[in-house]
Amino acid sequence: MSNQALPRPRFSAPDPEPRVPEQRSPEQGPKAALKIETTAPLLQGRVSEVPDALFGWAMRLCGFAVVALLGLIVYQLVVGSQLSWHAFGWKFFGQSDWNPVEDQYGALPFIFGTLVSSLLALLIAVPLAVGVAVFITEMCPVGLRGVLSFTTELLAAIPSVIYGLWAIFVLVPIMRTFVQPILAKTLGWTGLFTGPAYGYSILTAGIILAIMIIPIISSITREVLTVVPQHQREAVLALGATRWEMIRLGVLRNARAGIVGAIILGLGRALGETMAVTMVIGNRPEIAKSLFAFGYSMASVLANEFSEATGDLYLSALIEIGLALFLVTIVVNALARIMVWSVTRGQPAKSIA
Amino acid sequence: MTGVSILTVLIVLAPLFAIFAYLVYKGLGSINLAFLTQTPKPVGEPGGGMANAIAGTGVILAIASLLGVPLGIGAGIFLSEYGRNRYGDAVRFVSDVMNGVPSIVIGIVAYGLVVMRQKHFSALAGGVALAIMMIPTIARTTEQMLLLVPQAIREAAFGLGVSRWRTTLSITLRTATSGVITGVMLAFARVAGETAPLLFTAFGNQFWNWRLDQPTAALSLQIYTYALSPFDDWHRQAWAGSLVLIVLIVSAVAAVRIVVRRGTLAGA
Numbered sequence: 001m002s003n004q005a006l007p008r009p010r011f012s013a014p015d016p017e018p019r020v021p022e023q024r025s026p027e028q029g030p031k032a033a034l035k036i037e038t039t040a041p042l043l044q045g046r047v048s049e050v051p052d053a054l055f056g057w058a059m060r061l062c063g064f065a066v067v068a069l070l071g072l073i074v075y076q077l078v079v080g081s082q083l084s085w086h087a088f089g090w091k092f093f094g095q096s097d098w099n100p101v102e103d104q105y106g107a108l109p110f111i112f113g114t115l116v117s118s119l120l121a122l123l124i125a126v127p128l129a130v131g132v133a134v135f136i137t138e139m140c141p142v143g144l145r146g147v148l149s150f151t152t153e154l155l156a157a158i159p160s161v162i163y164g165l166w167a168i169f170v171l172v173p174i175m176r177t178f179v180q181p182i183l184a185k186t187l188g189w190t191g192l193f194t195g196p197a198y199g200y201s202i203l204t205a206g207i208i209l210a211i212m213i214i215p216i217i218s219s220i221t222r223e224v225l226t227v228v229p230q231h232q233r234e235a236v237l238a239l240g241a242t243r244w245e246m247i248r249l250g251v252l253r254n255a256r257a258g259i260v261g262a263i264i265l266g267l268g269r270a271l272g273e274t275m276a277v278t279m280v281i282g283n284r285p286e287i288a289k290s291l292f293a294f295g296y297s298m299a300s301v302l303a304n305e306f307s308e309a310t311g312d313l314y315l316s317a318l319i320e321i322g323l324a325l326f327l328v329t330i331v332v333n334a335l336a337r338i339m340v341w342s343v344t345r346g347q348p349a350k351s352i353a
Numbered sequence: 354m355t356g357v358s359i360l361t362v363l364i365v366l367a368p369l370f371a372i373f374a375y376l377v378y379k380g381l382g383s384i385n386l387a388f389l390t391q392t393p394k395p396v397g398e399p400g401g402g403m404a405n406a407i408a409g410t411g412v413i414l415a416i417a418s419l420l421g422v423p424l425g426i427g428a429g430i431f432l433s434e435y436g437r438n439r440y441g442d443a444v445r446f447v448s449d450v451m452n453g454v455p456s457i458v459i460g461i462v463a464y465g466l467v468v469m470r471q472k473h474f475s476a477l478a479g480g481v482a483l484a485i486m487m488i489p490t491i492a493r494t495t496e497q498m499l500l501l502v503p504q505a506i507r508e509a510a511f512g513l514g515v516s517r518w519r520t521t522l523s524i525t526l527r528t529a530t531s532g533v534i535t536g537v538m539l540a541f542a543r544v545a546g547e548t549a550p551l552l553f554t555a556f557g558n559q560f561w562n563w564r565l566d567q568p569t570a571a572l573s574l575q576i577y578t579y580a581l582s583p584f585d586d587w588h589r590q591a592w593a594g595s596l597v598l599i600v601l602i603v604s605a606v607a608a609v610r611i612v613v614r615r616g617t618l619a620g621a
Contacts, residue, residue: 062427131361159546272455
């Protein structure tokens with residue numbers, strides 16, 4: 001699909017002389033008039049090269065604007081965080097003291113909260129999402145495929161504030177009365193599930209994040225599984241493999257890099273997710289061993305404190321958290337894109353539904 | 354094995370149905386005329402509604418679309434018609450990466466770009482934030498749709514002596530119109546429910562406001578504020594607001610699809 005070889009329509013007017021005004025002087029009479037008439041269609045082709053070039057450059061400008069936007073984002077974040085960077089340096093990411101009153105800022109509790117809640121989300125979401133993708137591509141009756149993939153993608157269309165609302169009024173009470181007491185009783189000895197069960201916790205944030213990233217992971221995994229060649233499956237089956245062995249050896253192994261890419265993409269989404277996490281994580285900047293404890297994430301502290309930040313240093317520290325979040329998600333996303341591309345070879349996978 | 358797979362599907366679908374069922378159940382019971390026509394009552398007083406927030410969301414989305422859609426489609430045209438080279442690859446990669454930038458970070462950027470200059474929160478700042486989020490999505494879907502247009506159609510136009518810009522706009526883009534619009538609506542639906550980038554750009558407002566340079570209410574912001582409040586009546590309104598938001602998004606997408614299918618753009 002290369003447009004590059006496309007021939008540019010070029011209309012050459014072999015005789016440009018008629019455009020010279022002297023020739024239209026009345027002395028030359030009917031002869032001159034005739035000449036202009038015959039060359040008129042040729043002239044049209046020539047004139048249209050100007051709007052053509054203009055249009056081409058306008059479109060290039062639009063394309064460039066996308067890159068410029070990214071540059072603008074980086075510029076805004078870097079300039080905004082200068083003050084805090086000069087005040088704290090690398091210590092900013094190693095300190096756990098967040099005290100706006102004394103102008104002491106350390107981002108460690110937020111980094112901790114973001115990492116732990118996102119990793120928890122991956123732990124829960126990955127098996128489920130890959131399971132759904134395998135079911136849709138390999139086992140599902142054809143009629144059900146469209147419905148299922150549509151429904152899982154519908155999950156992605158729900159605004160995150162509505163996930164948060166649902167989490168506050170449904171998930172948090174469930175966590176408080178059922179899940180947390182049961183976990184404390186059975187797995188309390190690990191130290192990860194101790195402490196009072198408020199319902200609001202890092203664990204709850206991880207679960208709502210998992211629900212939110214399942215559609216992303218599963219739809220990309222589905223795309224990747226679809227491009228695994230059919231003869232791979234047939235070859236493994238011909239060797240006497242069962243269906244499960246076929247999926248494991250013939251499909252999943254071939255699509256490994258792409259699935260890892262899908263998982264990393266899900267991680268990128270989880271790291272930057274703001275509203276739902278802010279609503280259930282408890283919003284207390286501390287580092288606790290127990291998953292039942294309150295936490296705080298990088299995106300949540302921005303959501304809660306940015307519009308109320310009074311001092312310049314306070315604002316700058318928040319922007320630096322934003323910069324860190326931005327850099328991490330950029331790296332994670334770029335990595336994921338490269339891994340997905342390595343499987344699908346840049347071709348948009350054919351939709352299975 | 355099949356059993357395990359089916360089980361995972363059920364586990365995944367359970368929260369979806371739970372959320373939808375709860376949303377419809379709670380929302381339908383809470384929507385009334387006052388909710389759709391009145392502004393919020395002062396703290397603690399029951400009643401009132403989100404009329405100003407519904408309008409505010411409309412205004413912010415209109416600004417975002419005005420800024421984001423032309424630029425996004427232009428970038429898409431660049432990618433498909435002029436960008437089959439290194440520069441195009443760079444723009445493609447950047448837009449893919451930008452799709453993953455957390456929305457709250459976009460909010461910070463819009464804050465620096467608009468709010469800091471104007472010295473106060475505004476609908477314009479909210480619109481700019483959402484536009485930045487729309488552009489990469491629209492660019493990539495537009496590109497994919499334009500690439501589906503057969504090369505022969507472009508060549509036929511060139512053969513008739515049509516200039517390149519005219520071919521792109523009247524032939525290529527026109528052939529792909531319904532796909533491009535679908536992509537635009539996808540981006541629209543994605544940003545319509547965004548809350549994080551509006552927190553410190555549009556900021557929210559308890560009253561009617563039609564001025565673009567003043568703080569403006571948005572449905573998603575109002576849902577967030579009410580959900581965290583201690584009042585039952587506000588919780589009720591948060592559910593109603595969520596249902597209205599979902600219905601607005603779905604009906605906007607559906608309406609455009611119907612207009613595309615039959616109407617002036619039919620056959621496009």
